[in-house]
Amino acid sequence: MKPREHRIPVRMFAELADGGGGPSAVAQLAAAQHSKHVLLVRGVVEAAKAVGHPDAGMARRAYDLLAAIQSRDDDAVDTVLRHPSVGAWSRDTINALRERRPGATPRGLAALAAAAAIRSGTECEVDVPAVEGVVTLPSLGQAVLPPTATEATVHSRADGAEVSGAGVIVTIPADPSRDGPGWRGLRTVSAEADGVPLRLVIDDLDPYRMPGAANMGGRLSGGDVARWQETLQAAWRLLVRHHRTVADEVRTAISVLTPLRTPPAGGQSSATSRETFGCVALSTPPDPAAFAVTLTHETQHAKLSALLDIVPLTEPDDGSRHYAPWREDPRPIPGLLQGAYAYLGVTDFWRRQRRIETGRAELEASAEFCRWREGAYLVTRTLMRSGRLTPEGEAFTARMAQRLKLWADEPVSTAARELARRRAERHRARWRERNGMEPDAP
Structure with a gap:
């Protein structure tokens, strides 16, 4: 398992700064993230050995098994290593080992090897950790054993797999995404529009699926999955037909996709994590347009x-905090850049979407376009004045600002402009009252 060097060509960098990049740029970024996961997994082995952790040998054997499986079935190992939670688990484990925190789990690497073995039909037995009787196999699901179980054994064969521990045997279904006695599978939702398919795993089980999220949702019911499926199909049709590059x-x-709890006021909440590339956490989408714009935003x-x-x-955070028109709290420069880039994409979404809407929906879409083109441009100015961007960051932000400035000339109805203005002013007033400071000047 060898990572490779990754570079972003100047032209691709500029296209990304414009808010796009397209699938070729995203594929390069995804490849870099795969290499990052390979490095992190290797880092778990090395960190465990360096500190003399008692599970260092177990982690080494699991890594060797992964390498052996990869030589026969690269796709199986690739699927497991690309699973978003693998990045969060491996980084947390390395940090815990280096800081000598209690609870470091380098033997969790065995669960990755077991998942790859099951996917490839490799005949082997792998001892894996259990947490209060639950065995998590990243990208596949969980086996539930008696709560006293602290470890289990995965028995993988060409014709199936089982998990045994504490006197209980759990058979993993032939299709691991399906539930079975003692088995909770990671289900999928899929959509297709104009011959363009989309398939997404719903990870509502892995403890590392979205680190730091305070509003993590639980296991979706079958009815919830069906509603997500129905809304995704309509959202995907909207994206393919009217926002094809997105x-x-x-x-x-x-x-x-990882479920979050629905906000008390309703609507939509969503998040991504730098540690879990490929995962979007979101509450139940209220409608297809909300689902579509959430996928746009989080991508x-x-x-x-x-x-x-x-x-x-x-540059490293210097402690300064600034106003963002989409947040209730003051933001550091890195967070401000993240928000501005997300809303550059959101602005472009509503720019296109308003052309296909009529009536009240067109008014709302135009107001969203107007509000976010101005809000995102305001933040790019704050970023450029901050002195906290690298030379590459200055070039990147300048292109973002240029794109937003071009859109400022696009006509918007008086009613839409007024609606956008009122919403922006309410947010600034609420932010000022909550934080006791003045928002950054336009």
């Missing part, structure tokens, strides 16, 4: 996060 970027970047975050692993765009 659709191609989404299907290249995003592989996993922008995923693109920028992956780019930042290759090209630093900001």
Whole structure:
């Protein structure tokens, strides 16, 4: 398992800065993230050995098994290593080992090897950790054993697999995405429009599926999955037919959805993490347009996060905090750049979407376009004045600002402009009252 060097050509860098890039750029970013996961997994082995962790040998054997499986079935190992939670688990484990924190779990590498063995039909037995009786196999699902179980054994064969521990045997279904006695599979939702397919895994099980999320949702019911499926189909049709480049970027970047709890006020909440490339966390989408714009928004975050692993765009945080028209809290420069880039994509979405809407929907779409083109442009000015961008970050932000400035000349109805203005002013007033400071000047 060898990572390779990744570089972003100047032209591709400029296309990404414009808010796009297309599927070829996103594929390069995704390849870099795969190499990052390979490095992190190798880092777990090396960190465990360096600190003399008692599970260092187990981690080494698991890594060797992964390498052996890869020599026969590269796709099986690739699928497991690309699973978003693998990045979060491996980084957390390395940090815990280096800091000598209790609870470091380098033997979790055995669960990756077991998942790859099952996917490839490799005949082997792998001892894996269990947490209160639950065995998590990344990209596949969970086996539930008695809560006293702290470890289990995965028995993988060409014709199936089982998990045994504490006197209980759980048979993994032939299709691991299906539930079975003692088995909870990672289900999928899929869509197709004009011959363009999309398939996404719903990971509502892995403890590392979205680190740091305070509003993590639980296991979706069958009815919930069906509603997500129905809404995704309509959202995907909208993206493919009216936002094709975005659709191609989404299907290249995003592989996993993770449920969040619906906000108390309703609507939609969503998130991505730099540690879990390919995963979008979101509450139940209220309608297809909300689902579509959420995928657009979070794909922008995923693109920028992956780019930042290759090209630093900001200097280290100096403690300064600034106004963002889409947040209730003051933001550091790195967070401000993330938000501006996401809303560059959102602005472009509503720019296209308003052309196909009529009546009230057209008014709302135009107001969203007007509000976010102005809000994102305001933030690019804050970024450029901050002195906290690298030379590459300055070039990147300048192209973002240039694109937003071009859109400022596009006509918007008086009613839409007024609606956007009122919403922006309410947000500024609420932010000022909440934070006790003045928002950055336009």
